[in-house]
Amino acid sequence: MVTAYAPASIANVSCGFDVLGLAVDAPGDEVSVQFNDIGKVRIVEITGDEGKLPFEVEANTASKAVLSLVNHLNYERGIDIIIHKKMPFGSGLGSSAASAVAAVVAANHLIGMPLTKKELLDFAIDGEAVASGARHADNVAPCLLGGVVLIRSYSPIDIIELPVPDSLYTTVVHPHVEILTKVARDIMPKEVSMKTAITQIGNLGGFIAGLYQNDLALLGRSMVDVLAEPYRSSLIPEFQSVRNAAMYAGALSFGISGSGPSMFAFSDNSSKAEQIGELMEKCLTTKGIDCKVFISKINQKGASVMW
Amino acid sequence: MVTAYAPASIANVSCGFDVLGLAVDAPGDEVSVQFNDIGKVRIVEITGDEGKLPFEVEANTASKAVLSLVNHLNYERGIDIIIHKKMPFGSGLGSSAASAVAAVVAANHLIGMPLTKKELLDFAIDGEAVASGARHADNVAPCLLGGVVLIRSYSPIDIIELPVPDSLYTTVVHPHVEILTKVARDIMPKEVSMKTAITQIGNLGGFIAGLYQNDLALLGRSMVDVLAEPYRSSLIPEFQSVRNAAMYAGALSFGISGSGPSMFAFSDNSSKAEQIGELMEKCLTTKGIDCKVFISKINQKGASVMW
Numbered sequence: 087m088v089t090a091y092a093p094a095s096i097a098n099v100s101c102g103f104d105v106l107g108l109a110v111d112a113p114g115d116e117v118s119v120q121f122n123d124i125g126k127v128r129i130v131e132i133t134g135d136e137g138k139l140p141f142e143v144e145a146n147t148a149s150k151a152v153l154s155l156v157n158h159l160n161y162e163r164g165i166d167i168i169i170h171k172k173m174p175f176g177s178g179l180g181s182s183a184a185s186a187v188a189a190v191v192a193a194n195h196l197i198g199m200p201l202t203k204k205e206l207l208d209f210a211i212d213g214e215a216v217a218s219g220a221r222h223a224d225n226v227a228p229c230l231l232g233g234v235v236l237i238r239s240y241s242p243i244d245i246i247e248l249p250v251p252d253s254l255y256t257t258v259v260h261p262h263v264e265i266l267t268k269v270a271r272d273i274m275p276k277e278v279s280m281k282t283a284i285t286q287i288g289n290l291g292g293f294i295a296g297l298y299q300n301d302l303a304l305l306g307r308s309m310v311d312v313l314a315e316p317y318r319s320s321l322i323p324e325f326q327s328v329r330n331a332a333m334y335a336g337a338l339s340f341g342i343s344g345s346g347p348s349m350f351a352f353s354d355n356s357s358k359a360e361q362i363g364e365l366m367e368k369c370l371t372t373k374g375i376d377c378k379v380f381i382s383k384i385n386q387k388g389a390s391v392m393w
Numbered sequence: 394m395v396t397a398y399a400p401a402s403i404a405n406v407s408c409g410f411d412v413l414g415l416a417v418d419a420p421g422d423e424v425s426v427q428f429n430d431i432g433k434v435r436i437v438e439i440t441g442d443e444g445k446l447p448f449e450v451e452a453n454t455a456s457k458a459v460l461s462l463v464n465h466l467n468y469e470r471g472i473d474i475i476i477h478k479k480m481p482f483g484s485g486l487g488s489s490a491a492s493a494v495a496a497v498v499a500a501n502h503l504i505g506m507p508l509t510k511k512e513l514l515d516f517a518i519d520g521e522a523v524a525s526g527a528r529h530a531d532n533v534a535p536c537l538l539g540g541v542v543l544i545r546s547y548s549p550i551d552i553i554e555l556p557v558p559d560s561l562y563t564t565v566v567h568p569h570v571e572i573l574t575k576v577a578r579d580i581m582p583k584e585v586s587m588k589t590a591i592t593q594i595g596n597l598g599g600f601i602a603g604l605y606q607n608d609l610a611l612l613g614r615s616m617v618d619v620l621a622e623p624y625r626s627s628l629i630p631e632f633q634s635v636r637n638a639a640m641y642a643g644a645l646s647f648g649i650s651g652s653g654p655s656m657f658a659f660s661d662n663s664s665k666a667e668q669i670g671e672l673m674e675k676c677l678t679t680k681g682i683d684c685k686v687f688i689s690k691i692n693q694k695g696a697s698v699m700w
């Protein structure tokens with residue numbers, strides 16, 4: 087049996103709507119795989135999902151990803167899958183991507199590593215698409231590869247791994263409220279003004295230059311989201327207060343993780359990252375909103391086999 | 394008397410509409426300045442403009458830029474300006490920006506270098522705005538500073554100087570037809586689809602990563618313009634044929650310079666740059682369109698005092 091871990095990821099990263107994502111250390115999903123004798127991909131156990139995840143192979147992100155992989159390889163032995171769901175659903179932290187990624191990483195290892203990690207991307211995207219309804223890579227790619235990833239293009243897929251400033255910390259807060267991805271998508275306009283597009287383009291450019299130049303101030307001031315945040319922030323409880331708290335505690339930047347409700351802040355040292363977490367949590371709990379805080383550097387390892 | 398040279402510039406650079414610009418070696422404008430005794434900024438001579446440029450100080454990009462500079466400094470001595478217009482008008486090569494930049498660089502030198510080059514940016518923008526009707530920096534900034542420049546933000550102005558791959562050549566062709574900047578602006582839609590914005594954002598990201606990684610292939614495939622080119626290319630004669638010729642001759646990329654009609658191609662060596670120029674020129678001249686080709690590396694020096 088092979089077990090792989092795949093970490094949570096922050097898609098969009100404020101200025102990179104649909105084109106940027108980065109990995110954090112925790113939370114994350116674990117998926118185990120082993121050969122079976124029925125010659126088919128099968129889910130045999132799911133833990134931690136409160137009965138929410140389907141066992142149908144085509145409908146579950148993890149098994150769909152494995153299916154896509156073995157079909158591509160014309161691999162004939164059957165594979166049993168055990169999913170240890172450790173990530174919250176609908177959190178904006180790439181939960182479905184993590185299951186898909188952990189599953190293909192484990193399966194690829196089980197069958198003798200025919201593909202490189204980067205070559206697994208397409209199959210993980212196939213898996214994640216079952217949950218999101220579309221082929222997205224902004225969670226899958228950083229979850230798989232680690233670090234900060236630019237998805238330059240989807241057709242053909244073109245993934246650029248960006249440098250990661252060593253002193254950067256992320257503080258993520260996950261308020262325990264549910265935002266359906268469909269609602270978060272539908273609230274956004276289909277058209278934007280040219281001016282808005284240009285503002286976002288300038289900021290994305292500043293963000294990438296900031297990463298290469300290790301210029302955290304440039305990074306911070308570039309992390310402005312004029313595409314999604316003006317709309318999606320209305321779905322997130324206490325958004326403005328949590329932002330104010332994070333910035334007061336010394337954050338370099340603050341934004342929505344993926345489609346929310348999780349929010350994240352960047353900072354330049356661990357004690358600030360802790361303080362930011364405490365203040366963000368306080369903001370929410372004093373309003374009666376339960377939440378959980380996760381602090382880490384940017385995860386540069388991505389998904390990996392545990393044992 | 395002090396004379397300064399300011400080079401032509403390619404704004405937009407395909408994927409960076411309104412946020413990217415780069416300088417080339419030629420053509421360029423020369424502006425001379427010397428003290429006068431009337432205590433005012435004055436234009437005393439203009440050559441090479443065929444009588445097209447105004448002598449009114451507030452209406453000419455060069456004198457307006459100098460005026461803005463001396464007003465800021467509360468400088469009291471008068472300055473005479475001589476403009477040697479060597480760049481074509483309405484070419485899409487930043488002609489009005491070059492006059493403004495050359496003028497402030499010369500004036501700053503004349504009065505004892507109170508400001509750094511970068512500090513001159515605002516005044517050059519003030520000057521260029523006389524011609525374009527708006528404060529733009531995508532010609533002014535690269536013309537002044539050289540290299541490839543990202544304008545991350547306009548308020549406040551935030552200029553990021555990007556690295557320049559050493560092996561990169563530019564071939565510019567200027568067809569001798571006139572496109573009014575106003576027409577080139579008006580032909581563009583005020584709104585774009587979210588999908589279009591995201592495509593442009595991904596490409597701008599890839600372009601900047603390509604510069605830092607010295608990855609010319611990434612640079613080339615990122616230089617796709619889905620914002621302006623689909624509209625503006627219709628204003629440029631033989632656009633598609635010239636593109637095909639450039640790509641056939643080995644160009645890494647091809648696009649419109651600024652708002653056109655000039656077009657430019659990137660390539661990775663001087664003989665390709667020459668061949669591209671020959672084929673582009675042939676495309677136009679066989680259709681009876683007169684044109685001129687300029688070949689250079691990216692100019693990293695920007696504007697400078699000649700003597």
